[in-house]
Amino acid sequence: MATMTYRQALRDTLRAEMLRDGDVFLIGEEIGLFEGSYKITEGLLEEFGERRVRDTPIAEEGFVGTAIGAAMLGLRPVVELMTINFSLLALDQIVNHAAKIYGMFGGQSSVPMVIRTPGGGGQQLGATHSQNVELFYSFIPGLKVVAPSTPAEASAMLKAAIRDDDPVLFLENLSLYNTKGEVPAIEDVEPAEIGRAAVTRPGTDITIIGYSRMARVAMEVAETLAAEGVSAEVVDLRSLRPLDRRTVVESVRKTGSAVVAEDDWLTYGIGAEIAATIQEGAFDWLDAPVRRVAMAEVPLPYAKSLETAALPSAGSLLAAVRDTLRATGRGPGTTPAPPRPLEPAS
Numbered sequence: 001m002a003t004m005t006y007r008q009a010l011r012d013t014l015r016a017e018m019l020r021d022g023d024v025f026l027i028g029e030e031i032g033l034f035e036g037s038y039k040i041t042e043g044l045l046e047e048f049g050e051r052r053v054r055d056t057p058i059a060e061e062g063f064v065g066t067a068i069g070a071a072m073l074g075l076r077p078v079v080e081l082m083t084i085n086f087s088l089l090a091l092d093q094i095v096n097h098a099a100k101i102y103g104m105f106g107g108q109s110s111v112p113m114v115i116r117t118p119g120g121g122g123q124q125l126g127a128t129h130s131q132n133v134e135l136f137y138s139f140i141p142g143l144k145v146v147a148p149s150t151p152a153e154a155s156a157m158l159k160a161a162i163r164d165d166d167p168v169l170f171l172e173n174l175s176l177y178n179t180k181g182e183v184p185a186i187e188d189v190e191p192a193e194i195g196r197a198a199v200t201r202p203g204t205d206i207t208i209i210g211y212s213r214m215a216r217v218a219m220e221v222a223e224t225l226a227a228e229g230v231s232a233e234v235v236d237l238r239s240l241r242p243l244d245r246r247t248v249v250e251s252v253r254k255t256g257s258a259v260v261a262e263d264d265w266l267t268y269g270i271g272a273e274i275a276a277t278i279q280e281g282a283f284d285w286l287d288a289p290v291r292r293v294a295m296a297e298v299p300l301p302y303a304k305s306l307e308t309a310a311l312p313s314a315g316s317l318l319a320a321v322r323d324t325l326r327a328t329g330r331g332p333g334t335t336p337a338p339p340r341p342l343e344p345a346s
Helices: 006-020 044-048 060-072 084-098 134-138 151-163 213-227 245-255 270-285 304-310 314-328
Strands: 002-005 024-028 053-055 076-080 114-119 144-146 168-173 180-183 198-201 206-210 232-236 239-241 258-265 291-295
Touching (some): 002 006, 006 024, 006 151, 006 180, 024 060, 044 053, 060 076, 060 084, 076 151, 084 134, 114 151, 134 144, 134 168, 151 168, 151 180, 198 245, 206 213, 206 245, 213 232, 213 258, 245 258, 258 314, 291 314
Parallel strands (some): 024 053, 024 076, 076 114, 144 168, 206 232, 258 291
Antiparallel strands (some): 002 180, 144 239, 198 232
């Protein structure tokens, strides 16, 4: 095992997959000479040349469409979009073409491509560069959407995404790039199973569910709770489409309560889908309503103090978990509380 950053795990995995398969090539803005806005493609142009590391104009619709055509002809393009916010400029190509071609043509043509793109707030990039709009894509049949939270998972899921015969949107939260973790030798990393969540910390008192950055925050909160004598189980979704409902339901049936944490807006969010899944599959096991933690329902402010206040944090998640524990009587020194009243509509 080696300790490396999330960024390094991505870079080394791209290199390993390009060495393994000559059909894998990279395409995107400033990924060659500039080595990528976040240096994920550092050194790859020098090693593999312009044929396999393709710099493009600032035209997302154009180069995503080019990648779709290349994938249909048998190549395996890995697209880098500078930010998920810019994916909106290629929405037609992603939703109406990449996601639909296999089904519309009766399986005669597949689209084995990956779209890597970072998102998330906390970097003072303003409202139009700090969004998490993965819900747009998780809603679309024909796409796969993954959001790994650790360097090891990033490597395993990127391998799986590149080798998959379906289009995969690979989400990278900006705040994760410098986080570190243990990763096996890249050549020994086994591809992950897309569509399978992971119980990253077993527990018995409450389930905390998250993905990407919030899966790491959930682990931090679980460690704080452990010091207080509370056993929290953490479920890292990892894959948003397909969604592993079984792992979520089995965990909640065991613990009897759940809090869902997400890095996007609460209304119509991923957390709402998880809450509905729990209601359908574990209602009779629930000792308290499912709570959700998400960012404020505003375009993310630029001012650092306001941005921080708007984003979900370990503190806001911990408060929601403690509130839920009070309602169930499972926390130390707690007694069951009456149901939480509905908040007035804004």
